[in-house]
Each structure stands twice: as structure tokens, then as C-alpha cells.
């Protein structure tokens with residue numbers, strides 16, 4: 001890669017960012033397609049956000065990814081946001097379109113692409129989604145457009161209810177909510193065609209945790225876990241052990257990145273290259289020399 005006067009800069013902003021896989025995924029894609037782009041990561045604290053966005057405008061940085069804790073706060077500094085952001089209330093992708101900053105949220109599209117790439121089209125399914133945080137909001141919206149029925153179960157019932165209320169204006173009563181508890185899980189999973197974990201349960205350093213006990217899983221219930229650290233969560237391991245199909249969260253990470261890449265470059269993302277770059281980075285020894 002040659003950095004030169006014309007090189008377009010894409011950056012991740014958030015805190016922390018140093019262990020993000022995004023620089024690796026995007027730079028691999030830019031190099032593969034020989035695009036004059038580079039991707040870097042900037043640690044930005046909440047109180048530095050306004051100045052950071054001024055800096056993006058004055059330095060004419062081409063594009064951003066936005067991660068925790070800035071996904072919601074950043075909206076007030078943008079010129080426009082797309083319909084998904086209006087519903088989800090969070091931005092993970094920004095394009096600097098000749099001085100106009102436009103916000104997008106590609107998480108939902110990423111989840112949808114990951115499912116389809118694994119031959120799990122959501123069409124005509126009943127999907128149980130666990131969690132009602134930012135990730136769940138984004139995927140519920142995208143999936144509701146394509147599926148028959150969605151049940152959102154969350155530890156804090158009010159959050160699931162509020163999400164369903166927001167979705168109901170567009171999707172009517174095909175999206176419902178409930179409390180994430182054993183009895184309701186048992187009932188809802190009996191009728192489900194797909195289970196998606198959008199809670200943080202099972203994420204490093206709590207690898208021993210799982211949102212669903214093994215005895216509620218079954219061979220004909222595919223499981224998609226959005227957690228990607230570890231790559232194979234306890235939930236996925238147990239789903240696999242009962243014979244169910246599993247989809248790892250890394251797929252979602254790569255596909256949401258691919259959707260951002262396409263917004264920034266107008267080119268089709270080289271998915272396989274991005275996936276391999278992410279896998280390589282994850283498998284590399286965490287020695288700091290990666």
C-alpha cells in the first residue's frame with residue numbers, strides 16, 4: 001500500500017479501539033482491490049466528539065466507523081441520517097459526501113447478509129432474538145422487513161417493549177416482546193425457526209455464560225450468536241453439540257464492514273478477503289507484534 005497525497009482516509013472512532021478488527025478487515029479489502037484508501041483507528045472519548053467531528057470536516061476525512069460509546073451521541077453532529085438510523089437511533093458508519101456528513105447503520109444489513117451467506121434466509125420464519133440493546137435494535141429492524149414473526153426477549157422487559165413499540169408503527173404486530181426467562185424461552189423456542197443472541201452473554205471474559213440452557217436447543221433450530229470474542233461461544237458450542245447449525249458473530253462483523261465499505265467506495269466488497277483477514281487477526285498470537 002502506498003500512502004500518497006490522494007489517499008482517502010477512513011477511520012474508526014470510539015473508546016477503546018486498539019483491539020478492533022476493522023482496520024485489518026478494511027485495509028485488506030482496499031489492498032485487494034488496489035484502492036487508494038487507508039483505514040486507521042482513533043481513540044476518541046465522549047467529551048472529545050464535537051471537536052473530532054470538526055476535525056473530520058476540516059481534514060476532509062472520507063469516512064468513519066463509529067463504535068462504543070459514540071454511536072448515539074454522534075448523530076447530533078451529522079448533516080443527514082438514513083431511515084435505518086432514524087429507527088435504530090445509532091450510527092456505525094459515516095460518509096463524508098463532499099463536506100456533507102451522512103450517517104448510516106449497517107449492523108442490520110450485516111446480520112441479514114451473514115444469514116443469507118449461510119443459507120439462512122429469514123423469509124417466512126419465526127425468529128427469537130435475545131437482547132434489546134443497540135445491536136438488537138439494528139437487526140430487529142432489518143429482519144422484520146423480511147421475516148414472518150419476531151419475538152424479542154430481554155432481561156429488562158421495558159427495553160424490549162420500547163423497541164417493539166418503535167417497530168410496531170412500521171411492522172404492526174409481527175414483532176412481539178417478552179422477558180428473557182426460562183419459561184418463556186422454552187415456549188418461544190419450541191415454535192422458533194432461528195435463534196439469534198444479541199445480548200453480551202458469553203462474551204470474553206465471561207465465556208462460561210450462555211443465555212440459553214443446552215436442553216432448550218435442538219438440531220432443527222439454527223443459532224446465530226452476534227458475540228465474536230470468543231469466535232465460538234458456549235451457546236454455539238452447545239448448539240453444535242445437539243446437532244444444530246451455527247453462525248458465528250464474526251460473519252456479522254465482516255458483513256457490516258462490507259456494507260460500510262460499499263457505501264464508502266461504491267465497489268462490491270471482497271467478502272472472502274475480509275473474512276480471512278479477520279480470522280487471521282483473531283488467530284494471531286496476542287503478542288502486540290501483530
Ligand code: ATR
Nearest residue numbers: 131132133134135136154155156159198199200201
Ligand atoms: P449492544 O450495543 O451490543 O447491543 P447494549 O446496548 O449494551 O450492547 O445491550 C446489551 C444487551 O445484552 C442488552 O439487551 C442487555 O440486557 P438489559 O437490557 O437487560 O441490560 C443484555 N445483557 C447484558 N448482560 C446480560 C445478562 N447478564 N443477562 C441477560 N442479558 C444481558
